[in-house]
Amino acid sequence: MNYIDPHIHIAARTTDDLALMAKMGCVVVGEPAFWMGYDRSGTSSFRDYFRQLTEWEPKRCADAGIKHYAWMGINAKEAEDVAFAKEVVAMLPEFLDRHNVLGVGEIGLHKCTVNEMATLKSLVELGLSRSELLLFHTPHLEDKYKGTRMILDMLSEDKRVDSARVCIDHCEEHTVRLVLNEGYWAGITLYPTTKATPSRAADMVEIYGPDHILVNSSADWGPSNPFAVPEFIAEMRRRGHAEAVIRKVVYDNPLKFFSQSKNFNFQPAE
Ligand SMILES: [Zn+2]
Numbered sequence: 001m002n003y004i005d006p007h008i009h010i011a012a013r014t015t016d017d018l019a020l021m022a023k024m025g026c027v028v029v030g031e032p033a034f035w036m037g038y039d040r041s042g043t044s045s046f047r048d049y050f051r052q053l054t055e056w057e058p059k060r061c062a063d064a065g066i067k068h069y070a071w072m073g074i075n076a077k078e079a080e081d082v083a084f085a086k087e088v089v090a091m092l093p094e095f096l097d098r099h100n101v102l103g104v105g106e107i108g109l110h111k112c113t114v115n116e117m118a119t120l121k122s123l124v125e126l127g128l129s130r131s132e133l134l135l136f137h138t139p140h141l142e143d144k145y146k147g148t149r150m151i152l153d154m155l156s157e158d159k160r161v162d163s164a165r166v167c168i169d170h171c172e173e174h175t176v177r178l179v180l181n182e183g184y185w186a187g188i189t190l191y192p193t194t195k196a197t198p199s200r201a202a203d204m205v206e207i208y209g210p211d212h213i214l215v216n217s218s219a220d221w222g223p224s225n226p227f228a229v230p231e232f233i234a235e236m237r238r239r240g241h242a243e244a245v246i247r248k249v250v251y252d253n254p255l256k257f258f259s260q261s262k263n264f265n266f267q268p269a270e
């Protein structure tokens with residue numbers, strides 16, 4: 001079955017991973033800008049990273065037969081220094097204008113501090129002022145409910161927000177309902193240890209239905225699995241779900257979400 005991994009950090013993966021992902025049916029990936037494991041020393045490091053995400057990684061993916069799209073943003077982990085983050089935000093329009101960028105992401109909260117919130121608001125303002133899609137990272141387990149609530153409250157206060165153009169990612173059992181109830185796309189990350197697993201994601205699809213749910217590997221440089229979406233497909237098949245239901249989650253839904261971006265020009269095979 002063809003699938004889309006809507007959230008994966010290709011820059012941290014090998015060419016062998018890409019070849020195997022393609023063999024397993026991956027046709028499109030979305031790569032949000034994120035924290036590379038260390039704080040950048042200056043804005044030029046961000047510039048190089050944004051170039052990598054819009055120039056080099058699309059090429060590596062194309063060589064494997066996968067269409068690559070990027071998201072531009074500054075992660076909450078580097079949003080604490082508001083003045084520095086401001087310089088990075090100022091650089092974003094140039095990259096958002098690139099032909100293979102879907103929107104502003106991944107942005108969000110990590111420790112839910114005042115400074116993180118200030119940077120997040122400036123990123124949301126930039127995205128809304130340009131009618132960009134928005135992709136939100138939600139914090140790790142101990143802060144997840146609080147951070148998700150803070151993000152949803154911020155969005156609900158702004159009348160310009162169209163929930164169909166927003167994905168709240170890394171949802172778990174205690175946040176997925178909040179996100180779906182307010183009309184957003186809910187991303188579920190399949191991780192070997194933290195976040196959700198393929199079987200927990202299957203449970204959530206069984207409880208809430210396949211509408212507005214996206215599953216992704218968020219595979220990066222840490223313990224993660226670039227083949228997590230195929231594992232979810234296998235788990236759903238094991239449980240006897242119809243192919244159409246599985247395809248909705250791993251293909252139709254991300255296609256629908258991404259297609260709202262003027263830069264998404266992937267042509268599905270008939
Ligand atoms: Zn990520």
